[in-house]
Amino acid sequence: xxxxxxxxxxxxxxxxxxxxxxxxxxxxxxxxxxxxxxxxxxxxxxxxxxxxxxxxxxxxxxxxxxxxxxxxxxxxxxxxxxxxxxxxxxxxxxxxxxxxxxxxxxxxxxxxxxxxxxxxxxxxxxxxxxxxxxxxxxxxxxxxxxxxxxxxxxxxxxxxxxxxxxxxxxxxxxxxxxxxxxxxxxxxxxxxxxxxxxxxxxxxxxxxxxxxxxxxxxxxxxxxxxxxxxxxxxxxxxxxxxxxxxxxxxxxxxxxxxxxxxxxxxxxxxxxxxxxxxxxxx
Amino acid sequence: xxxxxxxxxxxxxxxxxxxxxxxxxxxxxxxxxxxxxxxxxxxxxxxxxxxxxxxxxxxxxxxxxxxxxxxxxxxxxxxxxxxxxxxxxxxxxxxxxxxxxxxxxxxxxxxxxxxxxxxxxxxxxxxxxxxxxxxxxxxxxxxxxxxxxxxxxxxxxxxxxxxxxxxxxxxxxxxxxxxxxxxxxxxxxxxxxxxxxxxxxxxxxxxxxxxxxxxxxxxxxxxxxxxxxxxxxxxxxxxxxxxxxxxxxxxxxxxxxxxxxxxxxxxxxxxxxxxxxxxxxxxxxxxxxxxxxxxxxxxxxxxxxxxxxxxxxxxxxxxxxxxxxxxxxxxxxxxxxxxxxxxxxxxxxxxxxxxxxxxxxxxxxxxxxxxxxxxxxxxxxxxxxxxxxxxxxxxxxxxxxxxxxxxxxxxxxxxxxxxxxxxxxxxxxxxxxxxxxxxxxxxxxxxxxxxxxxxxxxxxxxxxxxxxxx
Numbered sequence: 001x002x003x004x005x006x007x008x009x010x011x012x013x014x015x016x017x018x019x020x021x022x023x024x025x026x027x028x029x030x031x032x033x034x035x036x037x038x039x040x041x042x043x044x045x046x047x048x049x050x051x052x053x054x055x056x057x058x059x060x061x062x063x064x065x066x067x068x069x070x071x072x073x074x075x076x077x078x079x080x081x082x083x084x085x086x087x088x089x090x091x092x093x094x095x096x097x098x099x100x101x102x103x104x105x106x107x108x109x110x111x112x113x114x115x116x117x118x119x120x121x122x123x124x125x126x127x128x129x130x131x132x133x134x135x136x137x138x139x140x141x142x143x144x145x146x147x148x149x150x151x152x153x154x155x156x157x158x159x160x161x162x163x164x165x166x167x168x169x170x171x172x173x174x175x176x177x178x179x180x181x182x183x184x185x186x187x188x189x190x191x192x193x194x195x196x197x198x199x200x201x202x203x204x205x206x207x208x209x210x211x212x213x214x215x216x217x218x219x220x221x222x223x224x225x226x227x228x229x230x231x232x233x234x235x236x237x238x239x240x241x242x243x244x245x246x247x248x249x250x251x252x253x254x255x256x257x258x259x260x261x262x263x264x265x266x267x268x269x270x271x272x273x274x275x276x277x278x279x280x281x282x
Numbered sequence: 283x284x285x286x287x288x289x290x291x292x293x294x295x296x297x298x299x300x301x302x303x304x305x306x307x308x309x310x311x312x313x314x315x316x317x318x319x320x321x322x323x324x325x326x327x328x329x330x331x332x333x334x335x336x337x338x339x340x341x342x343x344x345x346x347x348x349x350x351x352x353x354x355x356x357x358x359x360x361x362x363x364x365x366x367x368x369x370x371x372x373x374x375x376x377x378x379x380x381x382x383x384x385x386x387x388x389x390x391x392x393x394x395x396x397x398x399x400x401x402x403x404x405x406x407x408x409x410x411x412x413x414x415x416x417x418x419x420x421x422x423x424x425x426x427x428x429x430x431x432x433x434x435x436x437x438x439x440x441x442x443x444x445x446x447x448x449x450x451x452x453x454x455x456x457x458x459x460x461x462x463x464x465x466x467x468x469x470x471x472x473x474x475x476x477x478x479x480x481x482x483x484x485x486x487x488x489x490x491x492x493x494x495x496x497x498x499x500x501x502x503x504x505x506x507x508x509x510x511x512x513x514x515x516x517x518x519x520x521x522x523x524x525x526x527x528x529x530x531x532x533x534x535x536x537x538x539x540x541x542x543x544x545x546x547x548x549x550x551x552x553x554x555x556x557x558x559x560x561x562x563x564x565x566x567x568x569x570x571x572x573x574x575x576x577x578x579x580x581x582x583x584x585x586x587x588x589x590x591x592x593x594x595x596x597x598x599x600x601x602x603x604x605x606x607x608x609x610x611x612x613x614x615x616x617x618x619x620x621x622x623x624x625x626x627x628x629x630x631x632x633x634x635x636x637x638x639x640x641x642x643x644x645x646x647x648x649x650x651x652x653x654x655x656x657x658x659x660x661x662x663x664x665x666x667x668x669x670x671x672x673x674x675x676x677x678x679x680x681x682x683x684x685x686x687x688x689x690x691x692x693x694x695x696x697x698x699x700x701x702x703x704x705x706x707x708x709x710x711x712x713x714x715x716x717x718x719x720x721x722x723x724x725x726x727x728x729x730x731x732x733x734x735x736x737x738x739x740x741x742x743x744x745x746x747x748x749x750x751x752x
Contacts, residue, residue, distance in 0.1 A: 023505055037462055043554065043563035044462075069563060084462040086499040216554065216564075219460050219501055220686055221470075221526040222546035226537055233530065233537060238688065252537055255639035259539045263565035270560050 001081035002036075005058060010140045013065045014108065015074045016050070022057030024087045030115035031093030031210065031242055034059065035218040037084040038072055045069050046215045046237070048112035048187075049088065050141075059085075062111035062140065068267040089218045090241045093208070097124040098183035102174070102205075103149070104167050104196055105131045106188025110141050112210055113187050118148040120185075126150050128179060130170045136161035168195040172203075181205045186245065190254050197245035207245040211236045213256055228252050294397035297326040299404055304619040308589050311474045311557055314616060315379070320358070323408040326401050327355035333392050338402060341390035343736030344377075344443070346370045348387055348402055355405055364409040365420055371406075372446030372489060373439065373735065375414060375481045378407025380472060381732045382610050414484055421491050425452035430749040433458060433516040435502040435689065438466020439731045440522030440722030442489050443738035444745075449492035451746045456516075458500040463553065466524055467723075468731070470553040471545075473583050475590070476613075479552070503692035508718060517752060518717045518745050521704060522738060525723035526686035530679055531575065535633030540567055540641035544580045544680035551587050569675025571595040573644050575630055576680035577607035580728075582614060584678045585622045596622050597672060601629040601649050601662045625672075627651070629664065633677055643671045685724045693718075703727060711741030719745055 006018035024034060033048045051060035065071045076082070093116045101120050105113035110131045121127045127148060132155035133139040139154065139161060146152045153170050154162030163170065167188070175181065184207040186196035193209040200207035213225040213236050220238035227236050228249035234240065300316045301307075307314050318326065330352045338348040346367055354363035367374045383389075383403035391399035413419055430453045434441045437459040445455040463469050465482040490496060502508060508519050528543030530536050547566070550556040554564035568591040574584045577600035588596045598617070600607060603626045607614055618624065627649040634643040648668035651660035685702045697705045697714035704713055704720040711719035721737030723729055 023500070027505060041555075041562045043565075084499050086460065086462070086501060086505070088504055089501065216546060216549055217461060217470075219504075219526065219688060221528070222549050223528045223530070223543040224546045228537060233532075252639075255539060256537070259567065260565045263559065263567075267560050267563060267565070 001083060002085040003081045004076055004078055007076070007078050010062065011138050013074075014138070014140055015063060015065070017061045017076075019059050019061060019082065019085065020057060021059045021085055021087075024085070025052050025054050025057045025059055028052050028059065028088035029092030030095065030119045031112070032088035032090050033218070033241060034061070034085055034087035035089060035215065036082050036086075038069065038076070039083050042072075042083070043069055044084075044216055044218070046089070046212070046218055048210065048212075048241070049115065050111035051115055062108065064108040067264045068271045071268065071271060086218065090237060091239070093119065093185070093242060095119045095123050100126045100128065100179065100181050102171060102179075102181045102184035103127055103129045103145075104171055104184060104186040104188070105129070105145070106167050106186075106192040107133050107138060108140070109188030109192070109210075110145065113185060114141055114144055114148070116185055117145060121148050121150075125183075128174065128181070129153070130155070130167045130174070132156060132162070132165070132167040132170070134158065166192070166195065168192060168199050171196070172199045175199070175203050175205075183207070184245075185210075185242075190250055190257065193245070193248075194250040197248060197250065201246040208242045209245045209248060210241045211243060211248065211253060212241070213253060214259060226256075292329050292331070292393070292397075293325075296329070296398045296401040297322045297404075299401070304621070307475065308620045311590055313478050314475050317411055318404055318408045320360075323355055323405060324358060327352045327405055329393065330356065330400050331392055337390035337392065338387040338400070341387040343386065343732050344371050344739050346387075346406070351409065352400070352402070352405055355409060360409050360412045361420070364413045367406060367409065368420070368422065371735070372443055372492075373485045374406050375410035376439070376468060376477060376485055377732055377735070378403050378405075378410055379477050379481070380730075382730055384611065386732065414481070419484075419488055419491070422450060424450065424493065427454065428452040428749065430454065430517045430752075431456070431515060432745060432749075433502075433511045433519045434522065435508070435519065436460075436466055436522040436524055436722075437464035437486070437496060438468060438522055438524050438722060438734060440524075440734035440738040440741075441466070441520065442486065443735040444520050444522065444721070444742045445494045446489050446492055447739060447742035448745060449489070449494050451742070453746070453749060454493070454495075456495040456497060458502050459496065459498045460501040461553065462498050464496050464498060466522075470549045471580065471583070473548065473552055473587050475586065476583065501688070503688040508689065508693045508696070508715075512717060517749055518719065520711065520738075520741055520745065521689055521713075521718065521720040521724060522722040522734065523686055523689050523724045525683035525728040527684040527702075528679070529682045529684055531630065531681060533630060533632050535635055535641070536679070538633055538635040538641045539639050540569070540675060541633060541677045541679065544574075544576070544584045544678055545683060547584055547678045548580070548587065551591065557587075557591055566591060567676055568593050571597075571672075571674045572676045572678065573597045573599050573630075573672055573674045574678045574680055575599045576682070577602065577609060578680065578682070579609045579613055580683075581680035582609045582617045582622075584680050586617050586620060588676070588678065589620055589622065593676070597625050597674070598622050599625045599628050599630055599644070599646060599672075601627065602659060603627055603651060606659045627662065629662065630677075631669065634671070641674060641677055644674050644677055645669055645671050683723070683728045685727070689724070701727070709740055710744035711737060712744060717748070
């Protein structure tokens with residue numbers, strides 16, 4: 001069992017947990033992820049590690065409530081425990097002193113960008129961060145990102161906060177203004193990463209994206225997370241999750257993320273009904 | 283009774299085992315073979331000739347004293363029978379169900395020269411179940427602890443067997459399992475209807491009662507490396523991580539939605555209990571028509587699972603002929619009885635999808651058998667122009683599994699073959715690294731439960747010797 005030591009509600013649908021997981025905390029590096037299962041009947045889902053404290057033996061997990069499992073997870077509180085948590089999985093981000101780097105995070109993708117930006121800064125890079133969300137109330141980790149960045153730009157799709165733009169438009173604007181990025185990392189929803197790949201490819205900037213396909217075991221055993229990278233099938237769980245942005249087949253990723261759309265909807269409806277039923281009985 | 287001419291005391295035919303009706307079992311996940319009653323077991327055990335040479339024992343990879351335990355059954359001394367098996371085999375309820383006895387002990391049985399061989403597997407299962415039903419399991423006396431610690435990577439058949447053996451030798455054993463439940467392929471691979479998970483759980487309980495510690499959610503190579511485990515104070519490490527890397531065919535369309543590796547398909551159903559969706563959260567897609575590609579036991583398990591999940595037309599697409607299918611004959615028969623449609627001498631060439639990226643059809647080519655290849659089996663050759671399409675909703679690729687690269691890639695100095703299998707001495711499991719042993723599918727490539735157990739048994743002896751010298 002993995003105890004939840006702290007819970008923070010970042011936005012109405014985005015929660016942060018600090019979880020006790022000393023073994024994983026001693027080994028995890030930026031870019032890696034964990035797989036968790038809430039309880040005996042739960043499914044296994046991957047979550048990128050948003051932060052870690054080796055001394056305290058804790059991991060920070062940030063997730064958005066989108067399906068049954070994440071909604072259920074969001075109902076857990078400090079003192080509750082997650083049944084299974086395994087990691088650290090996947091390859092760590094390659095942290096080098098590149099020079100000037102762009103760290104681009106969209107929506108929930110800001111969470112995994114944060115430890116990478118911090119590590120890049122610690123490695124001596126000039127970190128230019130661009131973060132964004134659909135609207136102001138969905139924006140997370142602005143303060144934390146500002147602390148690990150030399151410059152930070154904030155956008156929202158609807159203009160409710162920061163600049164009304166997509167993060168990738170802001171990235172392109174900076175490049176046009178003369179920012180010479182030696183490296184860029186972009187994490188967020190697939191359409192954002194696809195646009196990020198287009199921009200970085202257009203300006204020949206070496207760039208990575210972190211992919212989030214469906215996973216089960218997370219150790220290369222099942223192959224459900226297969227993605228196409230420069231035409232070759234790779235397993236995101238062991239070969240990734242980061243790949244060269246220009247080489248990823250994002251359309252395939254989008255299609256494969258939708259495999260269980262119908263079941264996910266069914267599962268969520270059933271869960272919400274059962275919760276309402278529970279209220280009535282009380 | 284049967285014709286009693288030559289040997290009036292011995293029936294030429296074995297006691298049949300009751301099985302669920304195929305039409306019924308096709309729709310449920312309950313165990314197919316129901317096991318012997320006491321009467322049946324005693325009658326079957328009485329068929330044993332108790333021959334002096336005991337050829338059956340030489341056919342058993344873990345050298346169970348077969349005639350002895352069978353004699354106990356014939357005398358209705360069931361507890362003594364299971365105690366006898368436990369001396370050599372820590373997992374009898376599992377072996378009695380999934381060992382290919384027809385190629386091992388039963389193949390050597392003298393009775394089999396003229397008649398049907400003794401049903402050794404069924405008898406093993408009977409006494410193992412007898413003890414489980416009784417509720418309390420006899421634990422053998424354990425020796426004084428040696429103070430030596432052994433780490434075992436993977437809780438499948440090789441690791442469990444080795445752990446049990448080493449515990450009985452007085453060593454402290456810790457098994458590290460990457461998944462959330464112990465058992466390896468016994469829980470993620472082999473379906474409930476062939477090996478109930480409750481049985482696996484009880485066998486693991488037995489191993490734990492011997493003093494073995496089982497740590498789940500621990501990925502050796504990630505959570506800790508083998509080097510670190512040795513530094514943490516383990517005196518030896520055994521790697522039994524299994525064949526956890528699914529092979530695909532590298533044909534067009536394999537990444538379409540609805541194409542599964544057998545590993546994924548079976549893991550969802552078995553480990554994650556997707557057959558109980560939505561009560562359990564993990565979903566699985568089956569649709570109406572399913573093509574399972576491959577002819578081994580994993581393919582049979584996949585096809586039979588697909589039927590139970592509601593698949594109406596379930597094809598087994600196999601490139602050689604039925605005679606060459608590597609699956610156990612019994613499993614092929616079970617699958618066919620349940621309605622699996624065998625497309626032998628058929629090889630997929632591509633999978634065709636619809637505009638949304640979902641599987642629609644699988645295009646296959648007919649094959650004929652040519653000259654024997656390196657495996658001695660006749661090589662299948664495509665018949666030009668014989669392409670045809672099967673309309674399917676789901677494709678399960680069950681053409682084999684390779685060694686998972688996680689351990690070799692994180693263990694400097696650990697030598698592997700060009701296919702990524704760990705190189706280990708057959709008799710000892712010793713690898714290129716001192717104190718590191720390996721066995722089971724990660725060494726041999728995908729094989730059987732009992733072969734992995736045999737490797738675990740031999741490695742346990744070698745590790746014991748190594749620890750005593752150290």
